[in-house]
Structure formats: C-alpha cells, structure tokens
Amino acid sequence: MEITSAHFKKVAGQKLADKKVQEALARAKGKFVVARAKAIEELDNFEEIRRAAADVRDHCLANLDQYLEQWEDNATAAGTIVHWVESAEEMNRTLLDIATGNNVRKVIKSKSMLGEETGVNEYLERGGIDVRETDLGEYIIQQAKEYPSHIIAPATHKSKDDIATLFAERHQRPRLDDIAQLTHEAREILRPHFLDADMGITGANFLVAETGSTMIVTNEGNGRMTTTLPRIHVAIASIEKCIPTLEDLSLLMRLLARSATGQSISNYLSVTTGPRRDGDSDGPEQFHVILVDIGRTRVLGSELRPALRCIRCGACMNHCPVYQNIGGHAYGWVYPGPIGSVLTPAYVGLEKAVDLPNAATFCNQCSVACPVKIPLPDLMRKLREKQTELKLAPAGQRVAMRVWAWLASRPTLYAWATKLAARVGKIAGGRQGLVHRLPLVGAEWTRGRDLPAPRGKTFREIYAARKRS
Amino acid sequence: MSAKDNILARIRAANTAQAATGEVASTAAARLSAHPRGPMPTMTWDPLVQFRACSIAAASTIDEVRRRVELPAAVARYLRQNSLPMSGVCWPEFGDLDWLDAGLEMQSRPATGDDKVGVTGSFCALAETGTLVLLSGENQAATTSLLPETHIAVVNTGRVVVSMEDVWDLLRAETGGLPRQINFVSGPSRTADIEMTLVYGAHGPFRVHVLLLDE
Numbered sequence: 001m002e003i004t005s006a007h008f009k010k011v012a013g014q015k016l017a018d019k020k021v022q023e024a025l026a027r028a029k030g031k032f033v034v035a036r037a038k039a040i041e042e043l044d045n046f047e048e049i050r051r052a053a054a055d056v057r058d059h060c061l062a063n064l065d066q067y068l069e070q071w072e073d074n075a076t077a078a079g080t081i082v083h084w085v086e087s088a089e090e091m092n093r094t095l096l097d098i099a100t101g102n103n104v105r106k107v108i109k110s111k112s113m114l115g116e117e118t119g120v121n122e123y124l125e126r127g128g129i130d131v132r133e134t135d136l137g138e139y140i141i142q143q144a145k146e147y148p149s150h151i152i153a154p155a156t157h158k159s160k161d162d163i164a165t166l167f168a169e170r171h172q173r174p175r176l177d178d179i180a181q182l183t184h185e186a187r188e189i190l191r192p193h194f195l196d197a198d199m200g201i202t203g204a205n206f207l208v209a210e211t212g213s214t215m216i217v218t219n220e221g222n223g224r225m226t227t228t229l230p231r232i233h234v235a236i237a238s239i240e241k242c243i244p245t246l247e248d249l250s251l252l253m254r255l256l257a258r259s260a261t262g263q264s265i266s267n268y269l270s271v272t273t274g275p276r277r278d279g280d281s282d283g284p285e286q287f288h289v290i291l292v293d294i295g296r297t298r299v300l301g302s303e304l305r306p307a308l309r310c311i312r313c314g315a316c317m318n319h320c321p322v323y324q325n326i327g328g329h330a331y332g333w334v335y336p337g338p339i340g341s342v343l344t345p346a347y348v349g350l351e352k353a354v355d356l357p358n359a360a361t362f363c364n365q366c367s368v369a370c371p372v373k374i375p376l377p378d379l380m381r382k383l384r385e386k387q388t389e390l391k392l393a394p395a396g397q398r399v400a401m402r403v404w405a406w407l408a409s410r411p412t413l414y415a416w417a418t419k420l421a422a423r424v425g426k427i428a429g430g431r432q433g434l435v436h437r438l439p440l441v442g443a444e445w446t447r448g449r450d451l452p453a454p455r456g457k458t459f460r461e462i463y464a465a466r467k468r469s
Numbered sequence: 470m471s472a473k474d475n476i477l478a479r480i481r482a483a484n485t486a487q488a489a490t491g492e493v494a495s496t497a498a499a500r501l502s503a504h505p506r507g508p509m510p511t512m513t514w515d516p517l518v519q520f521r522a523c524s525i526a527a528a529s530t531i532d533e534v535r536r537r538v539e540l541p542a543a544v545a546r547y548l549r550q551n552s553l554p555m556s557g558v559c560w561p562e563f564g565d566l567d568w569l570d571a572g573l574e575m576q577s578r579p580a581t582g583d584d585k586v587g588v589t590g591s592f593c594a595l596a597e598t599g600t601l602v603l604l605s606g607e608n609q610a611a612t613t614s615l616l617p618e619t620h621i622a623v624v625n626t627g628r629v630v631v632s633m634e635d636v637w638d639l640l641r642a643e644t645g646g647l648p649r650q651i652n653f654v655s656g657p658s659r660t661a662d663i664e665m666t667l668v669y670g671a672h673g674p675f676r677v678h679v680l681l682l683d684e
Contacts (some may be wrong), residue, residue: 012531016492027664027665027681028665031665042510043510044510044511045508045509045510045511046510048508049507049508049510052507052508053507057506061484062484063497064480064485065477065481066497066498067497068476068480069477070497070498070501074644084471084472084473084476085472085587086472086475090472114654119560134661134672136662136663136671137660140662149535153661153662153665154662155662155663156662156665158663159664160663160664164664179663179664179666179668181664183660183662183663183668183670183671184668187670187671187672190672191582191672192582194672195582210501210503210504211646211647213647218656219659219660219661219671220658220659220660220671220672220673221615221658221671221672221673221674222671222672223641224611224615224652224673225615225672225673227650228605228612228615228650229610229612239476239480244497244501244504245500245501245504245505246502246504246637247504247505247506247507247634247637248507249633250507250509250632250633250634250637251506251508252508253633254510259595262662264523264526264527264597264598264655265598265600265653265655266655267527267654267655267656267657267658267659268652268653268654268655268658268673269652269653270645270650270651270652271647271652272650273647273648273649273650275649276648277605277606277648277649279606279607280605280607280649281579281605281606281607281608281609281610281611282579282605282610282611282612283605283611283650285651291476293472293476293479297479297480297483298479298483299477300479300480300483300484300487301479301483301484301486301487302480305483305487342505350596411560435621446534451623
C-alpha cells in the first residue's frame with residue numbers, strides 16, 4: 001500500500017474540516033468503547049487474563065524461532081505446504097505463482113491487514129487474476145477504490161448514502177436506501193463468486209504451534225467460505241502470530257472479540273489444520289501458508305518490540321481522542337490510531353511517518369484498553385526521542401527545545417525568565433485568560449487551540465510564599 | 470541460505486540483542502506437550518442454563534427435544550412457525566429419521582448454494598459463549614451449516630461443556646488429533662459494516678436454531 005503518512009498534518013486538517021467524515025466519526029463514536037466496557041465485565045478476572053495474555057505474547061516472541069519450527073513440522077505433517085518469505089514483493093510473487101501454477105482465474109479473499117501492507121490485490125490483478133474482497137466493509141472499499149479507515153471496520157468512514165450510490169453504480173441495480181437491503185444485495189452479488197472461485201486467500205489471527213493450525217475469526221461467515229469452498233486455500237500470516245498451544249488460543253479469544261466489537265466471541269472461529277483429508281465431504285485440495293517477515297524481525301530486535309504483541313483488535317484506535325476526531329485515513333498507511341503511530345514508523349521508516357508519534361495526547365487510554373498491555377505512549381515517546389536524534393523534527397522546534405534546555409539548566413536565569421513570562425503571559429491573556437496566538441514556533445501550536453494564560457506568578461514564587469506564611 | 474534460515478537467524482539475533490533468549494528448547498517443547506491452561510474466569514453457572522442464555526444472546530433460538538425420533542417434528546414446527554421452506558438437507562446421521570412423516574423433504578447430502586435449510590449435528594457445544602462446535606469430516610459437510618439461509622443444529626445435552634479449554638480436552642481424548650477444520654459457531658452470520666448497524670445474514674445463515682436433545 002502507498003504510504004502517505006508524511007502528509008499527516010495536512011490530511012488531519014482536511015478530515016477535521018470535512019463534514020461527512022465528522023458525521024461518520026460522530027456516528028461511530030463511543031459505540032465500540034461502550035460495548036467493550038460491558039463485555040469485559042463478563043470476566044471477573046479480566047485484569048489477570050490480560051496480564052497472562054501479555055505474558056503469553058512475550059513468551060511467544062522470546063521463543064519464536066522454536067515455535068515457528070514446531071508449527072512448521074506439525075503443519076507439514078498435516079499436509080500444509082509452507083512458504084517462508086522475507087519481503088512484500090516475495091509474498092505477492094509467491095501468491096501469484098501458486099495461482100498461475102494452478103490455473104486460477106478467480107480469487108475470493110477474506111480480510112487481511114497483511115494483504116493491505118503488501119498491496120496483494122493490485123499485484124494479483126496486474127497478474128490477470130480476478131480478486132474479490134468478501135468482508136462487507138472490504139468489499140465496499142474495494143468497489144470504491146479506497147483504503148480501510150479502521151482495522152476491523154474498514155468502511156466506517158462511508159455513510160449509508162455513499163454506499164447506496166456506490167452499489168447502484170457498480171451493481172447496475174436500482175438504488176437502495178436501507179442498510180439491511182444493501183447488506184443482502186452484497187450477499188447476493190458475492191454468493192456466486194464464493195461458489196465458483198478457484199482460490200481463497202485469508203489472513204491468520206493466529207498460528208498454533210502445538211497443532212500446526214491456522215485460525216481466523218469472522219462475523220460474516222466469509223472466512224468459512226473462503227477456507228472451505230475453493231480448491232486451493234492460501235493463508236498469509238506474519239511470523240509474530242505464532243502462539244504455543246490451543247489453551248493459549250482460548251486465553252486470547254476471551255480478549256479479542258471483547259476488546260474489538262464488545263462481543264463475547266466472534267461469530268465464527270475456524271481452526272484449520274491441513275487440506276481436505278481422505279473421505280472429507282469438503283475443503284480445499286491444497287492448503288498453503290505463507291509465513292511472512294516484512295520487518296517483524298527488525299522490530300523484534302528494536303525497542304519497539306512490545307508492539308509485536310498486538311492481536312489487531314482495534315481497541316487502541318477506538319479509545320484514542322485523536323483517532324476519534326480525524327478517523328483512520330490521515331495516518332496514511334494500513335494501521336491507524338496509536339498502534340499505527342508505532343507500527344507505521346517501525347515498518348516503513350520514521351522518516352516517512354515523522355508526525356505519527358506526535359499524533360497523541362498521551363492520555364494513555366490506548367494502553368489501558370490494550371488487551372495485551374502494549375505500552376503505546378512509551379513506544380511513541382521512544383519514537384519522539386528518535387526524531388530528535390535523527391534531527392527529523394522541524395528546525396524551529398529543535399531550536400526551541402535547545403533554547404529551553406539551555407535555560408532550564410541555569411536555575412537563576414530560569415527563575416527570572418519564567419517570572420517574566422508569567423507576567424507577560426497574564427497581560428497577553430487579557431480578561432479571558434487565553435492566549436490566542438503564540439509567537440515564533442508557538443504559532444503552530446495555537447493555530448487550532450488557545451493557550452490558557454499564566455496567572456501572573458510562577459509555581460516557585462507561590463511555593464516560596466506559602467512556605468513563608 | 471533460504472528465506473527460512475534468514476528469518477530464523479534474525480529472530481535469534483534479535484532475541485539475543487534484546488536479552489530475551491527465552492527458555493531452553495526443552496521448556497518450549499514441554500509447554501507444547503503440557504499445554505497448561507491460563508487463568509480462567511469464574512464459571513460456576515449450570516452449563517445448560519448458561520448455554521441457553523448465551524445462545525439467545527448470540528441471536529440463536531432454542532428448543533428442546535426429549536427423544537431422537539421427535540427431531541423431524543421439532544424441525545417442522547420451527548420451519549412452519551417461521552414460514553420457512555419445508556425442504557432441505559441434513560447430515561447422514563439424521564438420514565434414517567422419518568422426515569416425510571413430519572411433512573419435510575429432507576435429503577441426506579452436503580448443501581449446495583440452492584438449499585434453504587441445513588440440519589447438522591455437533592461435536593459438542595460450549596456453554597461459556599453459547600457456541601456450537603462443528604468438525605469437518607466424511608459425514609459432516611461444512612456447507613450444510615454455512616450455505617443455507619437456515620441452520621438447525623442438534624446438540625446432545627450431555628455434550629455441553631463449560632469452556633473452550635474443555636473442547637480441546639474432549640478433542641484430544643476422542644479424536645486423537647485435529648480434523649481439517651474446527652468451526653465454532655455462535656449464532657447467525659452478521660455484519661455491522663454499514664454505519665455500525667447490525668444486520669443478520671451477511672454471507673452465512675440468517676438464523677440458527679438449536680435443538681437440545683436429551684436422549
């Protein structure tokens with residue numbers, strides 16, 4: 001997928017001013033948050049489970065080489081064909097090779113964020129393959145030629161009216177204006193494709209080392225269709241998705257749907273181990289799994305390592321005040337919200353996503369909601385440090401920070417300067433006590449908000465006065 | 470060096486660099502064979518009561534059947550009450566039942582895209598979340614619970630287990646390995662991808678009806 005994260009500030013500004021985007025965000029706002037809060041109450045030891053899940057994910061990462069090898073041994077024994085690839089290009093090529101080697105014309109696809117990372121649909125289409133997204137949200141944005149704005153609700157930025165117009169045009173049918181009717185029209189259109197596709201592509205929520213299985217969850221049933229009906233099934237999975245046992249899977253399943261949509265469990269949870277067996281009534285003749293690195297090992301060896309615990313529930317973005325106001329597209333790549341502000345710089349390079357670690361208020365909601373306790377604000381802070389190290393922050397900001405550092409290390413001068421600033425600030429704040437425009441680099445900060453003006457005395461002055469009295 | 474060797478070498482180097490070399494090989498292997506359970510939530514409810522409540526919360530409907538021979542009548546009753554087609558397909562395990570007598574035209578074969586009603590059994594059911602557990606296999610077509618608009622599943626009351634961990638134990642004890650696919654089904658297919666409005670019947674069944682069989 002094309003990376004447009006460098007334009008974060010500009011696009012975020014556009015999204016704030018875009019009435020339709022703001023309406024869509026207002027519709028969604030809080031729904032997932034409320035549903036999650038209710039769902040986690042079903043677990044009387046939620047925090048204990050959450051801590052255990054974070055530990056399991058860390059344990060997976062610390063022993064990833066062993067679990068991947070165990071997984072491969074068991075998968076191969078069940079008849080799965082395993083491919084290891086290092087780059088996005090290699091993953092796409094492997095998929096196309098499997099398709100062309102088996103005379104595949106049509107592919108049905110269940111949602112995969114990894115597939116979004118590598119732009120697999122466009123790649124296969126260039127190779128002459130017909131690719132159909134089948135998750136309703138993904139289908140909508142594929143028809144609209146757009147990108148997902150949320151990892152579990154990809155079309156959340158589009159209104160019913162947008163979709164009605166889109167479907168009428170693409171399906172060449174009368175325009176519908178009812179959400180259930182629109183959903184069922186998509187069902188009708190996609191059903192024949194499920195039945196006659198040659199190959200199904202899915203992602204994998206997890207790989208289970210103990211059994212050599214892959215696992216996906218869906219609510220729509222498109223995952224079950226994709227893994228059962230076509231004669232070939234290919235699952236693409238990044239290496240960090242490997243977990244040890246089925247018991248670990250149940251532990252994580254208690255958290256995933258509750259953290260994502262507020263369901264106790266996703267509607268369909270499919271654990272797949274190998275292709276169709278002798279005598280089986282259905283299932284693909286071939287089952288391939290492509291194990292993908294694309295930057296994971298680099299992150300594993302970096303200070304951003306805890307981000308690899310992520311189980312892709314979307315809770316961090318649902319709870320993020322920045323995401324709630326600008327939506328997902330401004331982040332400019334596959335993963336929006338706080339996890340995107342860490343993963344995008346980690347996978348595509350900080351220089352291409354320099355503003356993302358700043359797109360946070362550090363309110364810590366994301367890290368509190370994260371089912372595997374990823375310390376997202378800490379990781380963003382580390383990326384901010386790196387911005388300074390690599391001199392990626394704007395020049396004005398860097399000079400300002402240097403001036404402040406110089407001043408702060410000279411206590412007498414600092415006291416004098418802050419006294420002055422407190423008094424000048426009070427006057428500048430006027431009767432309302434608000435500064436509408438800061439000078440120099442501060443002007444950027446006050447472009448979208450007011451600065452509460454100082455009250456005329458510094459903390460140190462007030463403290464000293466209290467101590468005397 | 471193959472891609473696999475490169476990736477594994479990078480994982481080892483990264484883990485060494487981060488001083489997270491983990492455990493010795495035998496410990497990881499031991500975890501796989503011991504498969505310890507994580508912390509479990511308190512589950513002191515009666516499994517049948519919980520299964521019923523969670524199934525309804527997941528938008529399934531439930532009926533009870535005392536004896537196996539009464540299954541066709543229960544299926545017919547449900548279909549008639551909901552004005553649904555009186556024909557469909559069933560898993561071979563129910564092929565011997567007298568469907569005609571109940572006014573039903575039921576064929577014992579996997580479902581195609583045209584069948585309107587699918588009757589399946591189940592490996593077991595999960596009380597914790599009101600979930601059906603279906604295995605792939607010779608006489609257990611996955612399509613029967615997936616393609617028709619109505620899925621009717623028979624669950625033996627003695628096969629309602631408490632937690633997902635119990636399902637794994639049951640599988641290990643009874644099948645000695647995993648089938649090609651295990652499907653956990655919790656109510657009808659659904660989506661909320663348009664304006665976060667819940668709609669049933671996204672791609673799979675519009676409705677799931679559970680028959681709790683006491684025999």
